[in-house]
Amino acid sequence: xxxxxxxxxxxxxxxxxxxxxxxxxxxxxxxxxxxxxxxxxxxxxxxxxxxxxxxxxxxxxxxxxxxxxxxxxxxxxxxxxxxxxxxxxxxxxxxxxxxxxxxxxxxxxxxxxxxxxxxxxxxxxxxxxxxxxxxxxxxxxxxxxxxxxxxxxxxxxxxxxxxxxxxxxxxxxxxxxxxxxxxxxxxxxxxxxxxxxxxxxxxxxxxxxxxxxxxxxxxxxxxxxxxxxxxxxxxxxxxxxxxxxxxxxxxxxxxxxxxxxxxxxxxxxxxxxxxxxxxxxxxxxxxxxxxxxxxxxxxxxxxxxxxxxxxxxxxxxxxxxxxxxxxxxxxxxxxxxxxxxxxxxxxxxxxxxxxxxxxxxxxxxxxx
Numbered sequence: 124x125x126x127x128x129x130x131x132x133x134x135x136x137x138x139x140x141x142x143x144x145x146x147x148x149x150x151x152x153x154x155x156x157x158x159x160x161x162x163x164x165x166x167x168x169x170x171x172x173x174x175x176x177x178x179x180x181x182x183x184x185x186x187x188x189x190x191x192x193x194x195x196x197x198x199x200x201x202x203x204x205x206x207x208x209x210x211x212x213x214x215x216x217x218x219x220x221x222x223x224x225x226x227x228x229x230x231x232x233x234x235x236x237x238x239x240x241x242x243x244x245x246x247x248x249x250x251x252x253x254x255x256x257x258x259x260x261x262x263x264x265x266x267x268x269x270x271x272x273x274x275x276x277x278x279x280x281x282x283x284x285x286x287x288x289x290x291x292x293x294x295x296x297x298x299x300x301x302x303x304x305x306x307x308x309x310x311x312x313x314x315x316x317x318x319x320x321x322x323x324x325x326x327x328x329x330x331x332x333x334x335x336x337x338x339x340x341x342x343x344x345x346x347x348x349x350x351x352x353x354x355x356x357x358x359x360x361x362x363x364x365x366x367x368x369x370x371x372x373x374x375x376x377x378x379x380x381x382x383x384x385x386x387x388x389x390x391x392x393x394x395x396x397x398x399x400x401x402x403x404x405x406x407x408x409x410x411x412x413x414x415x416x417x418x419x420x421x422x423x424x425x426x427x428x429x430x431x432x433x434x435x436x437x438x439x440x441x442x443x444x445x446x447x448x449x450x451x452x453x454x455x456x457x458x459x460x461x462x463x464x465x466x467x468x469x470x471x472x473x474x475x476x477x478x479x480x481x482x483x484x485x486x487x488x489x490x491x
Contacts, residue, residue, distance in 0.1 A: 162391065164198045164383075167216070168225035169209040171329050172202025175353050176409050177346070177375070180281055181225050184377070184402040191394045198223065209327035216380050217273050224378045225280055228266075229310035230325070234273070236451065237458040239311050240465050241266045241277070243373040245444035247465070250282040250372035250407055251480075252472050257374065260468040265461050276384050278399045280377030281406030284414075286367030287351070288432060289344030290335070290360035298436055307331050307343040311451065312369025315443045328354075335359045344369065348417035349410055357421055363429045368440055375406065 166185060170177040185198035201221070203209035212224035213231045229242035241262065248256060256262040257279055270277050289308070295301065302320040313323030326334065334340040336359045343360070344367070345351050357363070377399045384392060421427040432440075452462025 158193075158195065160195065162196045162387070164196065164223060165201060165206065165221040166198050166223040166225060167201045167203075167205075167207045167212055167221040169203055169212055169227065169230070169328070170225075172200070172205070174202075174328070175349055175413075176283075176406055177225075177281070177350060178202060180402055180406045180409070183405060184280075184398050187398045187401060188394055191398060192391055196391050196394065203327060203329055209329065210325070212378070213273070213275070216378055217275055219380050219383065222380045222383045224376075226376055226378065227309070227373065228277070228376050232310070235269050236454055237265075237269060237461040239451070240458075240461045241374060241376065242310060243312075243370045244448055244465070245312050245315050245369050246371065246441055247448075248372050248469055248472070250284040250374075252469070252476075253282060253372045253374050254279065254403070254407075255472065256465065256468045261464050262468075265464060269457060269461075270378070271381065274381045276379045276381040277376045278379075278396060279374055279403040280399055281375035281403050283346050283370065283373045283375070284407055284410050285347075285372060286344065286370040287347050288364040288367050288369065289342055290351070290356040291342040291362040291364060292335070292360045293341070294362050294428075294430065295364060295432060295436065297433060298439055301436070305339070305341045307334070307340055308369060310369070311444070311447055312344075314447050315369065315440060318443045318447065319440060332356065332359070346373075347410060347414050348421055349414045352417040352421055357425050357427050361426065361428050363421065363427050364432055365429070366432070366437075368432075368437060368444070377402065 166181055168178065168181055172178050181200045185200050188196050188198055201207070206221060207215040209226075210230055212226040213234065215221055216224040227242045228238040231238045241257070243253070253262075257266070263278070266277050289306070293300070298319065301316070304321045306316060306321055306323055307326045308316050308321075308323045309325045313325065316323045324340070326340075328345065331340065331343050331345070332355055335343060335356060343356065345354060345356070347367075351357070351363075379395070384395070387395070418429070422429060448462075451458060452466070453459055
């Protein structure tokens with residue numbers, strides 16, 4: 124009787140252990156995905172299709188995913204206005220109208236107050252520094268945390284590097300010249316511009332040229348020479364100002380519908396995220412490689428007047444930026460956590476870059 128009871132207990136224990144172990148193991152669909160099943164996904168973006176860099180890199184991403192998956196995952200890319208408006212990406216991907224979006228996190232500040240930190244902050248991190256904060260400074264984890272309630276999973280999808288300040292119909296010689304100036308400038312840079320006396324507006328990229336041409340805008344920022352040459356802004360606004368204090372290193376987000384992403388076999392999910400990393404680096408490399416060539420064309424062939432903002436204007440914009448960023452960063456508990464992570468990382472990286480990147484660039488100039 125005792126031997127029989129012991130045998131029954133042993134059998135029950137083994138059954139429980141095997142059951143627990145099976146729950147922790149990948150499913151057969153993950154380990155042995157159906158190689159015949161194919162997925163047709165849609166990617167929508169905030170920029171017109173074929174916009175240099177911004178519009179073409181998603182096509183590179185889609186092509187890379189199809190090749191890496193041996194055709195099991197195909198992604199169709201839609202430009203702004205084709206399937207969704209340029210400023211509708213967040214909601215359309217969240218709702219599943221498209222599975223992927225390519226946009227800028229600062230557009231969604233009205234939905235989640237801390238989103239600008241995952242795009243760009245006036246006088247904040249450069250593109251190289253943003254990549255480092257997101258990957259190794261805790262930024263990615265915070266970003267994914269605040270998007271999760273919206274059924275979204277964000278990753279890096281490119282970086283513009285330091286941008287130009289923008290195109291102006293008239294010169295900027297002092298703070299007085301900013302008073303009442305109507306400018307397309309999104310994000311926190313727009314709020315800083317407002318406090319400096321300007322009139323900021325957020326406008327889809329495809330609408331900007333006509334607004335400049337008709338006088339509904341006095342100025343606009345976009346990215347830098349490589350993109351800006353293609354827009355034709357130089358035909359209606361000749362003054363091209365730098366530096367891009369408002370967007371020193373803008374991260375472009377690639378955002379997935381989280382439910383759809385999580386439902387994929389592990390190999391396809393890994394392919395998407397790996398291709399996103401390749402996309403992120405490629406876009407920044409493309410801007411670095413081709414921006415000066417485009418700038419030369421703008422100056423030598425189109426007579427564009429490149430100007431630096433006066434120091435007193437930059438000093439006031441820096442003061443106002445610190446005010447705006449601090450107010451946002453302390454506005455609620457969630458945003459404070461993001462702000463403190465960002466601020467601490469910037470302090471550390473600036474300390475090192477002062478004797479590395481900055482010191483080297485200064486030394487390189489001494490030889491000329």
